[in-house]
Amino acid sequence: MKQYVLIGCLGFLLAGCGMTVNQAALDSSVSQVVTRNYQSRSFDTTDKLEVMNNIVATMQDLGFVIEKADKDIGTISGFSFTTQTNMTVSVRPKGNSILVRANASKGTRAITDPQAYQNFFNALSQSLFLTANEVL
Amino acid sequence: MKKLLGLVGLCVWMSACASYTNLYVPDANYLERRNIETRIFDTQNTKELLVASAQLLQDMGYTITESDADIGVITATKMREAGSTVGKVALEILAILDKHNTQDPVYEDKQKFFVTVVNSKTKDRKVRTRVTFARITYDNLGAVMKIEKLKDTKLYAEFFDKLSQSVFLTANNI
Numbered sequence: 001m002k003q004y005v006l007i008g009c010l011g012f013l014l015a016g017c018g019m020t021v022n023q024a025a026l027d028s029s030v031s032q033v034v035t036r037n038y039q040s041r042s043f044d045t046t047d048k049l050e051v052m053n054n055i056v057a058t059m060q061d062l063g064f065v066i067e068k069a070d071k072d073i074g075t076i077s078g079f080s081f082t083t084q085t086n087m088t089v090s091v092r093p094k095g096n097s098i099l100v101r102a103n104a105s106k107g108t109r110a111i112t113d114p115q116a117y118q119n120f121f122n123a124l125s126q127s128l129f130l131t132a133n134e135v136l
Numbered sequence: 137m138k139k140l141l142g143l144v145g146l147c148v149w150m151s152a153c154a155s156y157t158n159l160y161v162p163d164a165n166y167l168e169r170r171n172i173e174t175r176i177f178d179t180q181n182t183k184e185l186l187v188a189s190a191q192l193l194q195d196m197g198y199t200i201t202e203s204d205a206d207i208g209v210i211t212a213t214k215m216r217e218a219g220s221t222v223g224k225v226a227l228e229i230l231a232i233l234d235k236h237n238t239q240d241p242v243y244e245d246k247q248k249f250f251v252t253v254v255n256s257k258t259k260d261r262k263v264r265t266r267v268t269f270a271r272i273t274y275d276n277l278g279a280v281m282k283i284e285k286l287k288d289t290k291l292y293a294e295f296f297d298k299l300s301q302s303v304f305l306t307a308n309n310i
Contacts, residue, residue, distance in 0.1 A: 052207050053256045060173070060268045061166045063285045065250040071206035081250070081270035081285040083159060104159075113156035120160040130167075134259055 027110065038114035040101040041121040043128065048091055051098045052076065054127045055089050061123065085111065087120075100124065172289050174266045175296045177303065182208055182255050185263050185303065189253045192295075192302040198251060208255035218247040218273050245276040267295055 023029060043051060048071075055076050056066060063082030068075065074091040087104040102120055104111040111117075177185055189210055190200060198212035227241040250270045258264050269286040 049206065053254075056207060056209060056254050057170070057266065058162075060252065060254065060266060061162045061170065062160055063268075063270070064252075065268065065270050066202065066209050066211050066252045066254070068202055069204040069207045069209040071204060076207070078252075081272075081283055084283055085159070106154075106156075109154075111156050111159065113159070116156040116159035119158070123160060123162050 030112070035103075035112075036101065039103055039117050040099055041117075041124075042094065042097045042099050043125070044097050045128070046093065046096060046098065048074065048093060048098060050131070051091055051100065051128070054124060054131055055091070055100065057131070058120070058124045058127045059087070059089070061127070062120075169287070170266070172292050173268055174264060175299070176258065177263045177265060177300075179263055179303075180257075180261050182257060182263050184307070185255050185265060186210065186253075188303040188306040189255065189265070189299065191306050192299055193251065193253070195298070195302065198249070210253045212251050212253075213248060215246060215248050217245070219244040224276070240277065242275045242277060244273050244281055247271050247273045265296075265299065267292065267299075269295075 019029075045051060052069075052071060052074070056069070059066065059076065059078050059080075062080055064078035064080045064087065066076060066078045068077040068088075070076075075088060076090075077086070077088040079086050083106070085104050085106045087102055089100060089102045091101075092099050100121070102117055104116065104120075179185060183205060186203075186205060186208060190203070193200060193210065193212045196214075197216075198214045200210060200212045202211040203209065224243055224245070227243050231237055231239075231241040248271060250272075252268050254266045256264050269291060271282075271284060271286060272280055273282045275281050
């Protein structure tokens with residue numbers, strides 16, 4: 001009996017992970033607004049290049065190798081050799097500030113923990129402060 | 137059987153709940169590492185330094201996979217042999233001699249290097265160059281063995297010596 005219960009639980013767990021191709025392709029189970037909210041932070045500056053330079057520096061601090069960078073579109077992508085994650089960071093001006101948005105994944109899984117993004121934005125914020133004050 | 141199933145169930149459950157709370161927190165000595173990975177060049181010409189960096193990467197046998205002059209980024213990769221040939225031959229011979237052995241010997245065989253060079257202007261009109269190296273090692277069966285960022289201080293010091301040289305050579309069209 002116990003065996004059946006265990007198999008049942010395992011089946012339930014596995015079924016929970018199952019997704020259709022469309023769901024997997026579009027990640028449609030997640031709200032776009034919620035995702036954008038925790039993946040974005042606004043910085044009080046209008047210097048897009050300065051922000052992009054600091055994103056690169058922060059990514060280097062976190063063990064990333066930069067695989068793609070485009071100033072015109074405002075995107076930077078890389079792979080971290082310390083956390084083994086992929087990340088794309090985009091930058092766009094919004095009034096008198098710059099909106100930075102990051103999305104990351106590890107293997108087949110998207111990073112959905114808002115704290116991970118807060119950590120990244122905190123590190124970026126510190127980097128912007130350091131360069132603004134010419135510490136580094 | 138029960139234990140095995142329980143264990144499998146637990147593994148599935150744990151993998152589904154992997155915590156990323158401490159992800160992307162820089163480690164304690166990241167500022168020290170920034171210093172090791174950075175050198176300031178007394179020039180105003182970012183582009184010239186980028187070209188010299190690209191030349192140096194070619195000197196070192198890298199293939200450039202990404203570059204953006206505005207952000208000042210160049211990324212390059214190369215594949216090289218890992219481990220000593222003598223060691224590999226010895227392992228193969230030992231495997232042949234061992235009659236009870238039914239498995240192929242596994243050893244570090246190849247390594248792929250990744251390097252990112254970033255040039256940016258400082259406020260006192262100089263150029264700040266930062267480089268980071270990383271590598272992936274593969275065994276002789278093609279599986280990934282190790283993924284790591286290279287942190288040896290000497291590696292970075294030697295790179296910057298070579299870059300200084302490359303700036304001179306490139307400026308003189310050599």
